[in-house]
Amino acid sequence: MKTSDLAGHFGLETIQAEFTDAEISAGYTSDLLSDVMGKAGDSDVLITIQAHKNTVAVAGLVGIGSVIICNARPIPDDMIASAREEGIALFRTPLSQFEVSGQLYAVLHGLSAIPRSDAPVANRA
Amino acid sequence: MRDSISMDIPINTEGGSRVVLDLIYSLKVRDVMTRQLITAAPDSPMREVQKLMRDNGITGVPIVEGSRLLGIVSIGDLLLALDDGRISSSAEACMSRSVVTLEEEMPLTFAISYLNRYQFRRFPVLDKNGALAGIITAADIIKTLLVAMNREVERLEATIRAPASPTVANASDEAEAALSLSFNTYQFDFDNAGKASAELKKALRNLKMDPTIIRRAAIASYELELNQVIHSSGGVMEYIVRDGRITIVARDSGPGIADVAAALTEGFSTANNWIRSLGFGAGLGLPNAKRAGDDFSLDSAPGRGTTVCVTINYALPA
Incomplete structure (x- = not known):
């Protein structure tokens, strides 16, 4: 699946849409930036609640092309601006990291179809 | 709104x-x-x-x-x-x-x-x-x-003096190097943290360096830069690219590391809660930087400051 396939699915709201479309082969779920730095792969999508511009900086340095912010955390304007500068896609969802990771894993491993946004989703808010 | x-x-x-x-x-x-x-x-x-x-x-x-x-x-x-x-x-x-x-x-x-x-x-x-x-x-x-x-302002008015002369980079060093960059960092300046590393990455890309090499250099540089922002009272990040070797030197003016062996252990961290809330302070910084480099050296003592040097070798065009 590609970055553009994320938009409008998994209950994701597109926050920053100016990105280089790329193939997504896996995801990395972490709120520790050094952990992301050391372990994430360069075609991963990053699933996190860490909504600040240092997250974009780390994503840019390791080559991550898209970031999903979970639990509907507020996203600061300067994070959006630096994601635009770096060409990194930014999405937000009310779902938790667990829910998003599970759904994405299922799709990437051919266990389910891409869930549509209008499908009922568990919302803990 | x-x-x-x-x-x-x-x-x-x-x-x-x-x-x-x-x-x-x-x-x-x-x-x-x-x-x-x-x-x-x-x-x-x-x-x-x-x-x-x-x-x-x-x-x-x-x-x-x-x-x-x-x-x-x-x-x-x-x-x-x-x-x-x-x-x-x-x-x-x-x-x-x-x-x-x-x-x-x-x-x-x-x-x-x-x-x-x-x-x-x-x-x-x-x-x-x-x-x-x-x-x-x-x-x-x-x-x-x-x-x-x-x-x-009152204090400064009382002690107005001529500004110190800026330091000049060593010209002979710079002539040989493909790249020589230097950036200042400030404690807790998370707004600019990562800028030095982003500039290094850009410069290495311009030199048409291999993407794996760029990634390793960026990781080592970012971890050392963030360490300065989180733990030191400010410092300098220096980059030199010459003769098949990228050298990253992170030099700060204190406070220094009390237990170097502990600092190099994965999971050891002295960061406080709000730094952790930003996603830092996991105790992975120095271990990550060390792993990314081909050579790693650290010199530190309490009261003296810390200098970390990471080098990464790259293949020169034949």
Whole structure:
């Protein structure tokens, strides 16, 4: 699946849409930036609640092309601006990291179809 | 819901006067915040919250249970409640729940960049146990800064002297190097943290370096740069690319590492809670930097500062 396939699915709201479309082969779920730095792969999508511009900086340095912010955390304007500068896609969802990771894993491993946004989703808010 | 008049505080946290930078990095949120809090209980009716705002001339009321912050009722929430005929409803039913908070140990730069970054006009401040300790607004910051700047200007007027001459890079070194860059870092300057590493990455790309090499250099550089921002009182990041070798030198002026072996152990960290809340301080920084490099050396002692050197070898074109 590609970055553009994320938009409008998994209950994701597109926050920053100016990105280089790329193939997504896996995801990395972490709120520790050094952990992301050391372990994430360069075609991963990053699933996190860490909504600040240092997250974009780390994503840019390791080559991550898209970031999903979970639990509907507020996203600061300067994070959006630096994601635009770096060409990194930014999405937000009310779902938790667990829910998003599970759904994405299922799709990437051919266990389910891409869930549509209008499908009922568990919302803990 | 940003006001038509910008609420931005016109202080540049990136460049600008060294004196002002020193002030906003040395003042803590707790030095600036208001401690006399006007709060309401979750079951207070909105009508009562409205009266609190009017009587005290404030535009936001934290909703608390004991010292625990549950949410905040802003003028916007109040207007919505009036519109929807919910003025008799409880504060809990009408408040904003997703509240961005500051911690009292954070440097003032955080409060300034939060005001510029989010649309909120006030930020509740929590102590290290997560209890509500105060609230901070743009007016609080401006008042404190004016007083501090006045004091600083008076001190400077008393001791005006010629500025130190800038250091000049060694010309012969630079002639041979394919790349030679140097950047300053400041303690707790998270707004600019990572810029030096991003510049290194850009420069290596321009040199058509292999992507794997660039990634390793970027990782090592970022970890060392963040270490300076989190732990040191400021430092310098230097990069030299020459003869098939990328050298990254991170040099800071203190306080130094007491137990170097522990600092190199994965999971060991001396970072405090709010630094951890930003996703740093996992105790992976130095181990990550070491793993990314072909060679790694660290020289540090308490009171002396720390110098870390990472080198990465790359294949020269035949």
